[in-house]
Amino acid sequence: xxxxxxxxxxxxxxxxxxxxxxxxxxxxxxxxxxxxxxxxxxxxxxxxxxxxxxxxxxxxxxxxxxxxxxxxxxxxxxxxxxxxxxxxxxxxxxxxxxxxxxxxxxxxxxxxxxxxxxxxxxxxxxxxxxxxxxxxxxxxxxxxxxxxxxxxxxxxxxxxxxxxxxxxxxxxxxxxxxxxxxxxxxxxxxxxxxxxxxxxxxxxxxxxxxxxxxxxxxxxxxxxxxxxxxxxxxxxxxxxxxxxxxxxxxxxxxxxxxxxxxxxxxxxxxxxxxxxxxxxxxxxxxxxxxxxxxxxxxxxxxxxxxxxxxxxxxxxxxxxxxxxxxxxxxxxxxxxxxxxxxxxxxxxxxxxxxxxxxxxxxxxxxxxxxxxxxxxxxxxxxxxxxxxxxxxxxxxxxxxxxxxxxxxxxxxxxxxxxxxxxxxxxxxxxxxxxxxxxxxxxxxxxxxxxxxxxxxxxxxxxxxxx
Numbered sequence: 001x002x003x004x005x006x007x008x009x010x011x012x013x014x015x016x017x018x019x020x021x022x023x024x025x026x027x028x029x030x031x032x033x034x035x036x037x038x039x040x041x042x043x044x045x046x047x048x049x050x051x052x053x054x055x056x057x058x059x060x061x062x063x064x065x066x067x068x069x070x071x072x073x074x075x076x077x078x079x080x081x082x083x084x085x086x087x088x089x090x091x092x093x094x095x096x097x098x099x100x101x102x103x104x105x106x107x108x109x110x111x112x113x114x115x116x117x118x119x120x121x122x123x124x125x126x127x128x129x130x131x132x133x134x135x136x137x138x139x140x141x142x143x144x145x146x147x148x149x150x151x152x153x154x155x156x157x158x159x160x161x162x163x164x165x166x167x168x169x170x171x172x173x174x175x176x177x178x179x180x181x182x183x184x185x186x187x188x189x190x191x192x193x194x195x196x197x198x199x200x201x202x203x204x205x206x207x208x209x210x211x212x213x214x215x216x217x218x219x220x221x222x223x224x225x226x227x228x229x230x231x232x233x234x235x236x237x238x239x240x241x242x243x244x245x246x247x248x249x250x251x252x253x254x255x256x257x258x259x260x261x262x263x264x265x266x267x268x269x270x271x272x273x274x275x276x277x278x279x280x281x282x283x284x285x286x287x288x289x290x291x292x293x294x295x296x297x298x299x300x301x302x303x304x305x306x307x308x309x310x311x312x313x314x315x316x317x318x319x320x321x322x323x324x325x326x327x328x329x330x331x332x333x334x335x336x337x338x339x340x341x342x343x344x345x346x347x348x349x350x351x352x353x354x355x356x357x358x359x360x361x362x363x364x365x366x367x368x369x370x371x372x373x374x375x376x377x378x379x380x381x382x383x384x385x386x387x388x389x390x391x392x393x394x395x396x397x398x399x400x401x402x403x404x405x406x407x408x409x410x411x412x413x414x415x416x417x418x419x420x421x422x423x424x425x426x427x428x429x430x431x432x433x434x435x436x437x438x439x440x441x442x443x444x445x446x447x448x449x450x451x452x453x454x455x456x457x458x459x460x461x462x463x464x465x466x
Contacts (some may be wrong), residue, residue, distance in 0.1 A: 166375065213225055
């Protein structure tokens with residue numbers, strides 16, 4: 001039986017609810033387009049966007065004169081413009097690209113030149129003494145560094161949630177559990193087949209991340225790139241470790257990867273990662289003991305005091321790498337289709353800039369949309385340690401997750417509305433419940449009761465008849 005997902009025909013259907021898709025929905029909605037976002041998972045941010053290092057990059061080391069650099073710079077500027085109004089965290093920690101060997105030290109002048117050419121003029125070379133004065137817990141093996149003051153820490157999940165929430169508040173629609181399985185272009189528009197029914201849209205933007213090449217192949221008949229997922233494993237140290245580094249500690253990058261980073265999080269931890277492991281699976285985000293131990297050893301080698309710090313959590317994410325080094329953003333104008341593919345580790349920083357660029361492609365000949373004059377601006381959930389938290393406010397109910405100080409009121413709010421958490425993973429990203437020292441050991445029972453009836457897969461164990 002043919003059924004329509006929505007009665008209206010949308011100007012734009014955005015396929016994929018990662019950070020880029022959320023930013024895209026916001027930009028197109030604010031510009032006056034009627035937007036639908038389709039996400040095949042139960043919750044948004046469930047693919048490549050669920051695991052990253054949460055750094056807002058300046059683009060100092062991006063490929064010169066590239067689209068990636070332009071999008072990072074534009075995204076960086078827009079985040080600075082909107083973060084206060086939307087209640088999004090920003091910790092201006094700066095970063096050091098640290099050389100640990102003579103060979104790496106010899107590479108620093110070229111990295112500095114590239115940073116200046118990329119429009120980051122405040123990047124400076126510092127010697128070992130200056131570096132140790134700024135970061136006294138670093139190993140004495142550090143030889144020199146480049147300081148990039150503009151590198152900053154943000155929340156990897158509250159930002160895209162806020163982007164999409166602003167789109168929804170201003171008229172967009174979101175459909176989760178909605179996999180695009182096929183479609184046809186005819187008479188100037190798309191009829192998309194989904195697991196929830198048929199959706200009509202004049203234009204389609206492919207933001208499908210790890211599946212972007214497959215979506216192009218399925219609906220266009222060909223893809224101009226092939227995704228080879230790149231796994232990145234991370235180790236998260238206890239909150240006490242966050243005092244051991246002030247800035248982000250970056251490695252001298254290689255041609256293939258930015259390398260392993262030591263970074264504080266806005267949630268009060270210190271993390272090490274990611275690795276760069278190419279694989280064929282688009283779903284395997286498992287970790288392994290040997291790799292995790294190598295990350296711990298790398299962290300201890302750079303900050304010796306980490307040897308005495310417990311590990312709170314481990315995780316892995318998949319980046320949509322491909323055979324090309326740059327983003328694969330392309331138009332298929334005769335079928336009203338734009339592909340936004342292979343957005344790798346810089347996607348969080350570049351998302352707002354990518355959305356600006358893609359809207360420019362879409363609107364090159366003018367589509368007649370009228371930008372919203374006074375758009376509604378949502379407030380993001382306050383999860384960063386340096387923000388006033390809900391547990392500090394009156395009448396918050398009870399504290400459910402004591403490790404991360406998550407209140408019942410926060411959990412109940414996350415279970416409501418069009419972006420309601422529909423899984424434990426979604427609830428974690430909305431509230432940080434179960435993400436602390438005990439990893440849910442003490443609060444899971446309470447969460448099972450509170451979330452009963454809200455999740456697609458219940459947390460409560462099934463009790464059989466006697």
